[in-house]
Amino acid sequence: MGKPRPGEAEWLAPHHHSGRAHPSRSFLFLLWTLLNCSVGGSAQGPGEWTPWGSWTRCSSSCGRGLSVRSRHCIWLPGEELCSGDSHEYRLCQLPDCPPGAMPFRDLQCALYNGRPVLGTQKTYQWVPFYGAPNQCDLNCLAEGHAFYHSFGRVLDGTPCSRGARALCVAGRCLSAGCDGLLGSDAREDHCGRCGGTNDSCLLVQRVFRDAGAFAGYWNVTLIPEGARHVRVAHRSRNHLALMGGDGRYVLNGNWAVSPPGTYEAAGTRVVYTRAAGQEETLRAAGPTSQDLLLQEPNPGIEFEFWLPPELYGPFQAQAQALGWSLRQPQPREVERQPPEPPAAPAANPPWIPHSTPDPCHPCSDTRGRAHRLLHYCGSDFVFRARVLGRLRQARETRYEVRVQLIYKNLSPLRALEYVWALSHCPCPPLDLHHEYLLAAQRLISPDGTQDRLLLPHAGYARPWTPAEDSRVRLAARQCPV
Secondary structure, eight states: OOOTTTHHHHHHHHOSSSSSSHHHHHHHHHHHHHHHHTTOOOOOOOEEOOOOOOOOOOOOSSSSOOOOOOOOEEETTTTTTOOOSSSSEEEESSSSOOTOOOOHHHHHTTTTTTTTOSSSOOOEEEEOOOSOOOOOEEEETTTTSSEEEEEEOOOTOOOOTTTTTEEEEETTEOOOOSSSTTTTOOOOOTTSSSSSSSSEEEEEEEOOOOOOSSSSSSSEEOOTTTTTTEEEEOOSSSSSSEEEETOOOSSSOOOOOOSEEEHHHHHHHEEEETTTTTTEEEEEEEOSSSSSEOOOOSSSEEEEEEEHHHHHHHHHHHHHHIIISSOBOOOOOOOOOOOOOOOOOTOOOOOOOOOOOOOOOOOOHHHHHHEEEHHHHHHEEEEEEEEEEEEEEESSEEEEEEEEEEEEESOOOSSSEEEEESSSSSSSSSOTEEEEEEEEEEETTTOOOOOEEEEOTTEEEEEEOOOHHHHHHHHHHOOOO
16 A cells, blocks of 8 residues: 555554454444445545634734644545645734834844855854845845845744835735735725625715805814714815814814824824815824814815714714804904805896707696695605705706705704705706705615615605695694604
8 A cells, every 4th residue: 555645544544453453443444445435536525624723822022923823634535635725824913012122034134143154154244134026035134245145034924024014924925904814805894894895884975065154264074983984175275174072173273284294183094185286185094083073164175984874863963063054153364265256136047048858758746735745754854945056967866955944854954965866857857046845765875875865756846835834834743653
């Protein structure tokens, strides 16, 4: 017989003695023979791994290092080897090394100090050399000379380069995933979940459109505690101001302009950039550990962040209290913007020629008490609003409205909102610069990336009149409890 594979002789091959064979060993031999006969010598797929062993102690005595665990492949003759890795490596973090401690790579190079190398009796003092191609070789520079020597691989757990987060393992430079395993592709999603799909939080994404009646810092939005992946962008001659929860400015406050850079605020790092063309951005990975207040006196500011669902309602209430419906400016001497030309009177709008007829078909009549009662009681929001803008896209229409009176609301409404109709030809249509009573649903996309006010097809959208106001107040008292 050929030499047995590792592990076979221990439990597969029979052992003969001067007497009768041991019953259990004879049974195992019979089982092994039957298996071999049944497979006919053909491969039967991969073997099976043993359970993972325990993690080893950290490779470093301070700072960052790695820990290892292993498993073994069990396979029978004719089977393939197991698929996968026999070792896993994970980061371990110990207390920081004391000041002046020698880095791990420096220590490995220093082991060759005063020892003959390169086939001569001459000795050198060695320090790490970081300019060689392979970061995970122990490349050491001879002090006072213009050459370096590679002493093979560095020890596992050595940082790939000076200050790097990645570590060398078996000659490869590996970064850790969010699961702590080196070489893992696991990444945090926008909600902070390792390996998640952004389905456990909501994307708050809006455009600030109000303009101050006079110069000053105006509240744009509250960035609440728990927000992640914050992004703010705008173009203006003025500057974004960020205030902490304690009322102190983080940047661009108290008439002073802050330089671009990274600022510590609310337990995260805020990266502030100011490019040519009067463009500013704020970015923060989060999560924020306390509320932040964004201020600016100009409209057109885009902002977004991700928020856990349970924090969305309190955020809306706080934001409205801070000035989304009634904006209370904090006077500051800032650069005034040139006044806009006066708007044309609403009674005489400019005439715009139409080159093609409206392709939309007339809407069906949806008037009546039953229709009003159905939509009032079944909607999340009922409010009076003035239509300021309309944008038609491929399969939907977006109205920008100014909320003037709220009859019913599932959560607080802003002074300016977007209302969506899922059609290029919504029914009923809303005319610009007119006031309506609207019944809308709150629609959150399955992946949590969109939070919209939806105007259903053939829904409730009536021109506002005192009579319609009385009718909708009557409907409010007739909804089933």
